[in-house]
Amino acid sequence: MKSISIALFLLLLIPTISSSQTADDILGKWQSAHGSGQIQIVKRGEHYFGKIIWIKEPNDKTGKPKTDINNPSEELQSRPIIGLEVIKDLTYKGNNVWSNGHIYDPKSGRTYNCQVSINKKDKLNFRAYFGISLLGKTEIWTRVK
Numbered sequence: 001m002k003s004i005s006i007a008l009f010l011l012l013l014i015p016t017i018s019s020s021q022t023a024d025d026i027l028g029k030w031q032s033a034h035g036s037g038q039i040q041i042v043k044r045g046e047h048y049f050g051k052i053i054w055i056k057e058p059n060d061k062t063g064k065p066k067t068d069i070n071n072p073s074e075e076l077q078s079r080p081i082i083g084l085e086v087i088k089d090l091t092y093k094g095n096n097v098w099s100n101g102h103i104y105d106p107k108s109g110r111t112y113n114c115q116v117s118i119n120k121k122d123k124l125n126f127r128a129y130f131g132i133s134l135l136g137k138t139e140i141w142t143r144v145k
């Protein structure tokens with residue numbers, strides 16, 4: 001009887017252990033859908049953040065590193081694109097879904113709501129949208145090995 005109780009306890013514990021492991025499946029380097037950039041996703045506290053670590057064309061026409069020239073805030077337009085934190089405050093919701101975050105697009109200077117899901121370990125479905133998720137676009141990012 002005692003061994004049955006222990007076995008039942010362990011069976012109840014397994015989903016808890018596996019769900020805590022999947023929360024961090026988003027961590028690592030990801031190639032954007034268009035292939036022109038890579039994002040490093042990290043965890044701080046209970047939230048996930050991402051910064052640009054590589055871009056295909058890192059320099060402008062004058063040979064200087066590209067900066068955040070499309071940012072609506074003039075004082076931020078001199079920030080380098082490489083190293084720029086573009087994903088903020090994603091929260092793991094369970095079932096391989098992270099939401100309630102924001103993504104900044106340095107090409108347009110706009111910030112969008114975002115939601116992320118992983119169907120396969122190396123494919124990330126990244127949805128950026130205004131207001132509700134139906135009004136947005138999904139891209140598939142690939143894990144960088």
